[in-house]
Amino acid sequence: MSTDQAAPERGVWRRLFQAIRKTGAYQSLGQAGGPARLSRVFSGSFCRALAADVSRSVPWKAVFNRPLPQTPKEQSEIAISSFWLHIHPATITRRSLKFSTTYGLGGLCAGLFMMLVGTGVLLMFYYVPATDHAYKDMVDLQHVVSLGRLLRNMHRWSAHGLVVFVSLHMFRVFMQKAFKAPRQLNWVVGVILLVFTMMLSFTGYLLPWDQLALWAVTVGTNMAGAIPIVGEKFRFVLLGGPTVDQATLIRFYVLHVVVLPLVMFIFMVYHFWRVRKDGFSGGA
Amino acid sequence: MATEDSVQPVAETDPKEYGLLGFVQGRPPAVADQEEERVSVYPHLISREFLAFGVMFMTLLVVSTLFDAPLEELANPGKTPNPAKAPWYFLSLQELLHYSPPFIAGFVVPSVLVLTVCTLPFFRGRLLVVPTGLLLATIIVPMFDGLIWNVIHSIAPGFADAIRVYGLPTIALLILTAVGLFKWALSSSMDDPKRAERISTRLFIVFVLFLLALVLIGEYFRGPEWKWVWPWQ
Known part of the structure; x- marks a missing residue:
């Protein structure tokens, strides 16, 4: 998913539309033969697919310079490179994360x-x-x-x-x-x-x-x-x-x-x- | 396909050598190879922060829709309400003002509380009972200021009137308490560090409960002339 960097100039809406047809995650939304289930909209796979597509669009890149981090390396880098997130360390222990x-x-x-x-x-x-x-x-x-x-x-x-x-x-x-x-x-x-x-x-x-x-x-x-x-x-x-x-x-x-x-x-x-x-x- | 990035383990290059010196009781010290599991802040912490902020915002929105902030009539310096109450977080001090002179409730108590809380982390191990005990004493002792003053007054009225202004009995009692706490902390009854820590924790909890009780009494149980009233009266 993350390696598909092709043609960002085609525009965010068009990419989104294509993604809806292409990505399996969107299928249950408007598929013929089955009712669109709202619960799928809030499921993780849908949100991830949508976020990945939005984060590859032109306006996103203009603001954030990079797509949403996908790999563990990108994820730990973003805490350091982002102005808003660099108040945090790149990683924390599981113990600190516990509520x-x-x-x-x-x-x-x-x-x-x-x-x-x-x-x-x-x-x-x-x-x-x-x-x-x-x-x-x-x-x-x-x-x-x-x-x-x-x-x-x-x-x-x-x-x-x-x-x-x-x-x-x-x-x-x-x-x-x-x-x-x-x-x-x-x-x-x-x-x-x-x-x-x-x-x-x-x-x-x-x-x-x-x-x-x-x-x-x-x-x-x-x-x-x-x-x-x-x-x-x-x-x-x-x-x-x-x-x-x-x-x-x-x-x-x-x-x-x-x-x-x-x-x-x-x-x-x-x-x-x-x-x-x-x-x-x-x-x- | 994304390439899998994995963190390379750092080679063990510890040049030190260790010899056995003796056996001690207790837990083994934490060493580097028992390092805790770490996760990346993004998305694990960031998502939780957004969720927490969202819940907080929605809660505030609901509370602010249901409950209006108080707004009484226009300020009138000529019309003193009875009782005139401080904001709730100062009510514990105002409640103490009912028992002891302003010098104690308005100056000594808040100063001792803030200073003791600030120095609290510098008392280690068994000595932690000193600041926690002193915090509790700083709340309780001023309540008996009137009683102590009455006793002294029955013996030497002139002397009692003089020290009432300066709140000397309370200060003397607080100093005595601090000295007593030090002696207690260093006594053999505190030899067990677990027990000492348990006692200091309990003292702190009782202190917090006392503070809370004073705030609640000041807010709900005090009427005109700071007399006791029940909330439903």
């Missing part, structure tokens, strides 16, 4: 972070961080903006989900003693990421500028005032004044959409890099 090794928790955290960036940027198109504007924007998102309510809900639940999943991830790592040498520093980086997750969630909490936001942040920052000697000053700097006000809103907004995500991203990249470089801990 009960990681429960996919760390990966889900990264996924939730991406969801939060995506929905967050879309929310920024509508939201103005001003005390006379923010709440109206929230109401507009709920009632006027197309899919605005869904967008806000997804951002909110992803944020809660991230706090939960980062904690679960940490609990899993502890239970497997996967923080042991040589992974000690990566555990510390993970703790920093947990703290940043909470700070991101906390700064985002204020932005809707409703009663829940104002008073939760008032209670939270009052605790910061308990730090000895510098507490009150620290609280003043955080709030931009003695109480939660416009100055606080813009500070929390800038922290929430620029400073904290950026720093968090840098720590995330370092966290992933260390996972690969450190290797397995002796603990498991």
Whole structure:
């Protein structure tokens, strides 16, 4: 299959049409004498045949430079040569692949972070961080903006989900003693990421500028005032004044959409890099 | 026909020689020739990642369709809700604020927790009971701050008022606990490494359960003036 590289200039649709007639995998779809079975569409052989054909088309090659890898050699090369995949090693052990090794928790955290960036940027198109504007924007998102309510809900639940999943991830790592040498520093980086997750969630909490936001942040920052000697000053700097006000809103907004995500991203990249470089801990 | 690419095995070129020094009990160390089976990341891991992300996305979509994010009335600095609650992940600290002064619940407890968790991987073997025990103690000891203060107050009221501000009894108790944990970790009762690890794991689990309980109490069982209410009241 993979050696058939002939005539890519004939176009993807024509190739697909030919493939449907030629390849056995497609036969059950439209064969005379037997009903087309939808289940076959989702079967592995059909998907593989379709993917192989699409990946030999001109547009595919223009984007990806190469057809989908078929042989084990091509498969291990793609993780290194592809920009998007090179965060992964070429191969991993079967043990790491097993669901009960990681429960996919760390990966889900990264996924939730991406969801939060995506929905967050879309929310920024509508939201103005001003005390006379923010709440109206929230109401507009709920009632006027197309899919605005869904967008806000997804951002909110992803944020809660991230706090939960980062904690679960940490609990899993502890239970497997996967923080042991040589992974000690990566555990510390993970703790920093947990703290940043909470700070991101906390700064985002204020932005809707409703009663829940104002008073939760008032209670939270009052605790910061308990730090000895510098507490009150620290609280003043955080709030931009003695109480939660416009100055606080813009500070929390800038922290929430620029400073904290950026720093968090840098720590995330370092966290992933260390996972690969450190290797397995002796603990498991 | 695709040509079969196979990985060439690396020749054994170990120049070292080994002699028998003695017998020890325990498992044999892992050596290179027992290398684990490896699979290529593409497609094995990539397909699982896409599946996991897809499931997560669909779940979020369903949850976000069914449940609306809360939005209360416009912020009003003149109208304090009773009780005013912090976000749920800070509720364990706010709950501790009910038992001990702000200096303890707002500063000492979070600082000790974060620092202890950070240094946790540097305590090896039997010493792991020190950080895990300290984490648990950092949650429990502040709850008895009021009780301890009452006892001291009945003996020396002036002194009690002074140390209440700085939360000295709690800090003293935490330091004592840390010293005690060190002594315990080094005692002969921890000679069995398996037992020591089991104990430290249990201490950590109890710590997590306590934290969880405080969050749930703060979220569902606290009403006006931070008084106990049942969720159905």
